[in-house]
Amino acid sequence: MxxxxxxxxxxxxxxxxxxxxxxxxxxxxxxxxxxxxxxxxxxxxxxxxxxxxxxxxxxxxxxxxxxxxxxxxxxxxxxxxxxxxxxxxxxxxxxxxxxxxxxxxxxxGRKSASEKVASFLLSLAAHEDGEHDDHVDLPMGRGDIADYLGLTVETVSRTFTRLKSDGLIALPTPASVEILDLEQLADLAAGVGDDDGWNRKGGRW
The missing domain is CATH 2.60.120.10 (Jelly Rolls)
Incomplete structure (x- = not known):
């Protein structure tokens, strides 16, 4: 097809x-x-x-x-x-x-934009045994991701850029993601952070 x-x-x-x-x-x-x-x-x-x-x-x-x-x-x-x-x-x-x-x-219903995108990336990277890949393919476009997460395309794009700037991910191509800091990404997905965007380990989301 x-x-x-x-x-x-x-x-x-x-x-x-x-x-x-x-x-x-x-x-x-x-x-x-x-x-x-x-x-x-x-x-x-x-x-x-x-x-x-x-x-x-x-x-x-x-x-x-x-x-x-x-x-x-x-x-x-x-x-x-x-x-x-x-x-x-x-x-x-x-x-x-x-x-x-x-x-x-x-x-x-309950997560912020950053938490939604982090959770989405982790779900794509996850294996049934609990391990995660460092490389994630994104065959779907930003519009599809937005419609899945209940966000706008602009918000999804800004969130990817923010995660990249903060060193959690790299974006080698628009259709792929490299997870650079799995622990921080998992913390973000779980909502382990302050409302102002600073995580509890002293780094910024």
């Missing part, structure tokens, strides 16, 4: 389940006034389309060139019964979706 292609739309009949082989999709809902709220990003190895109500609950759109495996729902449901390993993987996928939904509720 080419970037910008719609895999499925909110409200469509959920006829298939998809596995992302390579590439990234954005998942979003359109509000009554036409605004877009991105609710997540899905990349290689992840499943999507697991709609319990037989309708897709959001729209899935390709961010980058995309390769997928499609499973017809009846065949996929039979595989769940026949393959214990698939059932465990499905449980993991559903658990991850629930965790992401809970994280985003906190992200949108």
């Amino acid at each position: 080419a970037p910008g292609s719609i895999l499925f739309s909110e409200g469509d009949e959920a006829e298939g389940v998809f596995e992302v082989v390579s590439g990234t999709l954005r998942l979003y809902k359109v509000l009554i006034d036409g605004r877009r709220q991105i609710i997540g990003f899905v990349s290689g190895g992840q499943l999507l389309g697991l709609a319990a109500q037989r309708q897709y609950l959001c729209t899935a759109e390709a961010v980058t060139p995309l390769t997928l495996r499609r499973y017809q729902r009846p065949a996929f449901e039979r595989r769940i019964d026949e393959e214990p390993g698939l059932a465990r993987r499905l449980l993991t996928a559903v658990s991850n979706e629930l965790r992401m939904a809970q994280d985003q509720m906190v992200l949108l």
